[in-house]
Amino acid sequence: MKRFVGFVKKEFYHIFRDRRSLFILFGMPIVQVMLFGFAITNEINNVDIAILDHSKDASTKEIIEKISASKYFSVKDYLDNENEIETAFKKGKIKAVLNFEKDFSKKLQTENQATIQILTDATDPNTANTISNYTGAILQNYQELINKDIVTPYQINTQTQLFYNKELKSVFMFVPGVMTIILMLVSAMMTSISITREKELGTMEILLVSPLKPLQVIIGKVVPYIFLSVINAIIIILLSIFIFKMPIAGNYFLLAAETILFIINALSLGILISTVSASQQTAMMISLMGLMLPVILLSGFIFPITSMPLPLQVISNIIPAKWFIIILKGIMLKGVGLAYLWKETLILIGMTLFFIAISVKKYKTRLE
Template sequence: MKQFFVFVRKEFYHVFRDKRTLFILFGMPVVQVLLFGFALTNEVKDSPVIVVDNAKDEASQAIIGKMYASHYFDIEKAPLSHNEILENFRDGKIKAAIIFPANFNADLSHTNKAQIQVITDASDPNTATTVLNYATSVIKSYQEELAQNTRIPYRISTEVRNIFNPQLKSEHNFVPGVMAMVLMLICVMMTAISIVREKEFGTMEILLVSPFKPILVVFAKLFPYLTLSMVNLVTILLMSVFVLGLPIKGSILLLVLLSMLFMVCCLSLGLLISNIAKSQQVAMLISLVGMLMPTMIFSGFMFPIENMPTLLQVISNIVPSKWYYTIVKFVMIKGLGFSSIWKEALILAGMTCVLFFVALKKFKIRLE
């Protein structure tokens, strides 16, 4: 029995000496509770909404007041024209626009019915449907209050218009997210594992002492995965157009060029991971946990970033796939040009330069 406890104590020593094991045992549960409790929610809160009140009467003000009272909308009242509203949608500044006609209260009083127009940004169909349901619920609540005070059956109908994705197809949200995940995983994980494999097998030292310069060895290792990622990009785009029926509304050349920028950024990240990892298993763990999870959580693909706590929103800014996901949606789904995505492209280019420079500086040309 004494020997048994000796072995138990030895195993405890091994566990507490291994920082990675300690993180998995104690860190991961805490992280998961925080993420699933606060960040990972499909509920849409404080959605930026423009209200165009052409009526400015008692009924319209009452409905707007109810919207203000809820925590679902971040309302901005502005007398914008139709083109100005569309421009706000293209720039991603608003999720919906609610428009009251000029004679809203008069129509409701004299004909017992009136109409409100709700325009949503359906490039993200889940958010568009949720925001529409919230707006409809507020309007229905006001309609029920009217019914309590009178026997006249007032009816307020909602005219719905979904722009960028009138049919609310899920492919408009699914395809950009898949592109970000696939390219991220192939470029980061495969690059990191490939270089670490050479170190484990002892062949990296042979490559480094060959007539080629070490920098050329690195580029030779990265180039195949850039090529394979381009093949995957073309495959996804062809399937989205001919299988899923999702046309590319913007410039294909712009989409391909910015996709290549994202690939180089991910390759640089993979190279950096290869300098840290000592084995293929560690490289794969860092790539999966460090890249796959942030891509799913912080890119906006599965969970709205604006609903997360402020700290997590700040953290999402350092995830390259967040900016690439936005670029793909704006170019592919909304059909916008470089003038609308220059900020995202500039941030992605800056990340690429920093990661590539750090990865090269830390790349060891002499193995220990």
């Protein structure tokens, strides 16, 4: 019995001395609970909206102030005419526009009813539907307040118009998200085990003494997987078009170029993981745990980023998938070009160069 107790104690000592085991045992559950607890929500908070006020009277100002005071919406822009609505949506920040008809207060007093048009960006159908419901609830509350002391109640009518997804098809949201997840995980995992495989098979020494420069080795590792991932992307796009009837309103060549850029980004991230991993098992674990949860939860694929706590919103900016989903929705559903997507494109290019530079540096360290 003493031998058994001594053996158990030894195992405890081994576990407590291994920091990686302690992180997996205690760190990962804490991280997952925090991520799931704060990121997974069907509510919306601080959604950016714009106002098109044709009336500019006391009633519209009161409604706008009431909407601004809620935690759900943040008024970011005031439009001058209907022509600016689609431009605001194409920029990607504004998720809804409230359009007040002309002589709003006058119609309430003379006709006992007036109309507000709620226009939403339905590329994310769940968010669009929630925005309409929340706005309707705020307007209903305002209507109850102004009807307290009058005999003939005022009626505020709402008209909802959906942009880019009039039928609120959920597939329009899931296709860009699923495409991003597949390309990120498959590409990163394929390359994350490439260099670690060399280490385990003992062929790394051959590469270390070869005349190839570190950058050439990194690019050589990536190029075959670029070809395979491009085939994967083509299959996904074809299935989306012919099976799920996913529209592509924008330029096909821009879509292809942005997809290749994201594939290179994911592959370079996989190479970086492989250079810091001692074994294929470690590389696979980092790829799955370090990429899967952030890509699903913090990319804006399923859950709106604006509803998350500020620290998670900041962290989401370093997730390449976030920027690629914005690009895919912009090209496929909104039909926008590089003039609207240049910032996201530059961010992906910068991230790719950063991952490759760190990978080359890590590889050079092994040479020394």
